[in-house]
Amino acid sequence: MPRLLRSPKILTGLFLSVVFAVLAIAGPFLAPYSPDSHASTTIGIAQPPSAAHLLGTTQTQQDVLSQLLVGGRSTVLVALVAGVVATVLAVGFGVAAGYLGGWADDLLSMLANIFLVLPALPLLIVIFGLLGKGGSPNDLLIGFIISATGWAFGARQLRAETLSMRSLDYVDSARIIGERRWRIMAFEILPNLIPVVATSFLFTVIYGVGTYTALSFLGVINTSHWSWGTMLYWAQNAQAAQDVHLEWWWFLPPGLAVGLFGTGLALLNFGIDEYVNPRLRSAGLTGRRARRAGLPRRSRIGMTPVLPTQGAAR
Amino acid sequence: MTTTERTGTGRVDGGVPVLEARSLVKYFPVRRARFGVGGSAVHAVEDVTLALPESGITAVVGESGSGKSTLARMLAQLIKPTSGSVLLDGKPAVPGRSYARAVQLVLQDPFESLNPVHSVRYHLARPLQVHGLTGGASLDGLVTELLERVSLTPADEFIAKLPHELSGGQRQRVAIARALAVRPRVLLADEPVSMLDVSIRLGLLNLLADLRDRDGLAVLYVTHDIASARYLADQIAVMYAGQVVESGPAAPLTDEPAHPYTQLLLSAAPDPDRPTPPTLAAQGAPPNLTRPPSGCRFHPRCPHAMTVCTQTAPPAFALTGGHSSACWLHARDLTAAQSQPLQGRGRGGQDDGPQQATAKETPA
């Protein structure tokens, strides 16, 4: 574990993810104003950042920072729910299809392929359109619906991994000992797939953020339900990016927030990859100390580095 | 043609062998027959009869592609035979829990035989729990006892370790301990030491010998190394291209091999005590098992091949002392036409050269 924390990628990714996780929990409590409240009803121009409004205001004098914090909870929550549900589905379908084979595999694979082929965004627009814009949408429900379009890719990945593990000696040994099939899937195969599952989860969360933001931006989801996407919707509506005076404080924060959140998760993913695959690590050969000792910056195939020393052979 | 005695190995004093293979055949389909036409199969195991006596070690020696691993897996009921039967105590074996309690398998790769996420304790406890053998004594106590049986002591040092913290030899010992947990009567070991360092192989082989002596286990030792088979086993069966070509007691078989393939194996094996470098009497490679040679499968490479060898597969001829060899050279009444040597071969003659070196290697 300690080695995990030495990688700069993991540290950065972890830091970013934790920041946003904290935001999701504490955001609405930290918001100085309610995101809907209008600071004034007379001014019609968005105000740049000031002492009273750290990120400025929207055209209708709503506090951008408050919107960001409240919207953050919704966005992060939806993304997490989408990630968790999609991953559970992917594990269930993928491992079962891979291990059981035969007609079970055919059936489950067919289902996964159907969901994979469905165009996600148009489908979601249709679904949310049908659900109607009335009432306040439930973040959990949104997460569930988004997850339905995001589980199939992971399922195929896990099925492939399970297939390659099925003929491993220790799985054969478990069969010979007489373990039941579900136990083999759950306790012999799945624990070895944790890195793949983790990667799949993180990717799906990123997918969830992107999709939810896109749907809110398009106005498909109730636009009074605050999320980063909704902020962008209103900013777009007010042409904040096209005006003569660019109202950068309005569209930049939510956009950056989505970007940073995604980056944090992606870095975590790369870090996990590096940890799991020792060949991606360079064992200290390219660090600062090595370069100070005279080693080349990059190892080249066919030119094994030689440590420069003063004399010849000892 | 002489009436021949079909002899298996290891039938000691007429007693019923613990585990027996009767005329086992396994074909692996390569291409599915479309509308009843086409379709080919790898003839991996062809009509193998083998008996494992109690308290004895039987070695199956062969190269990769000889079918020895497939045979072991059929005996373990991991693979279903195409035809033929497996008998446990003389009665047809039924795959299931009770079979798993009687017959266990140890595999070759010490790095793959244990699940990397589970501790030694988990590996050894599971078979006990699955078969309900934990009554009375504590689980840890039983696990400790198993570790002591395979000389992994002090046991508490090993009990919590994960596989990657153990050496290859230690991992194989854990695999053997796991197999012993259910108190089987037969232990099938498929190349258990091939992937281990040379200096620790004997330790494990001696362990198998001790299990035979102390617990009366019937052990099947599958290997490509005839020297270790000679060291460990009571009986040896030599397999080539899916068939048993020779079998008998270990020392006489290796001192005086009767089948040309066994002779080839022994001349090719490393032997530093040999005064002069060996001359190989046969050339070429094992045959493609999707289209095995007619008659005796060794005839394309055999320096003594005769006409009859291309026509009919030889039965196992009984020689002295439980030794048997499936080769027409031992037949006593072949006609002149049948015993006509093939072109370029002859009794004691040399083969012509590498014309046969075009056969593809087959999957093991």
Next chain:
Amino acid sequence: MSGQRTVAQGTLATPDPPGAGALIEVAGLHVDYGFGQDAVHAVVDVDFSLHRGEVLGLAGESGSGKSTLAYAVTRLLGPPGLITAGQVRFRGSVDMLSATEHELRGLRWNDIAVVLQASMNALNPVSRIGAQFADVLHAHRPRMSRAAMRKRSGELLEMVGIPADRLRSYPHELSGGMRQRVLIAMALALDPAVVIMDEPTTALDVVTQREILQELTALRDRLNFAVLFISHDLSLLVEIADSIAVMYAGRLVELGPAGDVYRAPRHPYSLGLLGSFPPMHGPHKRMQGIPGSPPDLRTPPAGCAFNPRCRYAFDRCDADPHPPLFALGDGRAAACWLQDGTETVPEALAGKTGVRP
């Protein structure tokens, strides 16, 4: 001479033609994996030399450093390999460790060829054999005509016992043994002075192995190249090598002519290793291998690397540092405190033929 360190360099191989110096001389080589505190010392202080026409067998088990040594000598060791000390000289003049990439490229394949472990998988599966030969020849002899390359490739295949028309085959159409022969032919394509072979026959069956080794010996007799043959199978090395070097935990522990090392080993590890191969003749006798297992190179034992498993270990073995290679005359050397001239040598290690416990 007690306690004097004697480095057995250049005095060990079988007699070579007069005036021929060593082709490869390695002195004090240290190779690590990784850099800094966690570096693993894979090869520690190895000296040996290879002469023209000699077959030197490098024997050892996992973790012995034999493969690392072979790749480090040719600077082919991949990351995180790192050569931390020592000298490697080719033909006495080229310093391999400070050579430029250009110089190394000139040496590789022309003068030093390598056949890697399981290299039958090193052939490009989508390219015909002839094309792959052409690649090799073209890279080093750019002016060679297509016809000349084809002729040479055909000759090389015939040399290893494969009909020349197989140049048109794809690798998957050849058996494992034939592919390995193709790799050997490729290694010999430019008539190198040294061929390094890392477990070339381990993945093949015994009969094919024997055939290939016979061909190799015949070729060596004809073309007089030197071979560094790496294998864990000591009984095989005794049959084909002129001299044997035994490695353990990254160090050279015994060196000497093959037959002598087999009949009268001087290091307890060699003795134990030789006792791990069951004989093909004689009455059945219970044998022991060597107790314990090869050490984890991340935490090597104190003193002599072999001492935890050694039957003859005494107080100096973990108190003193790892013993150097002591020259024992007649081209023999062993890295054991028992052989430093001051201790009584047990009978099994005294160099008397045929005494084996």
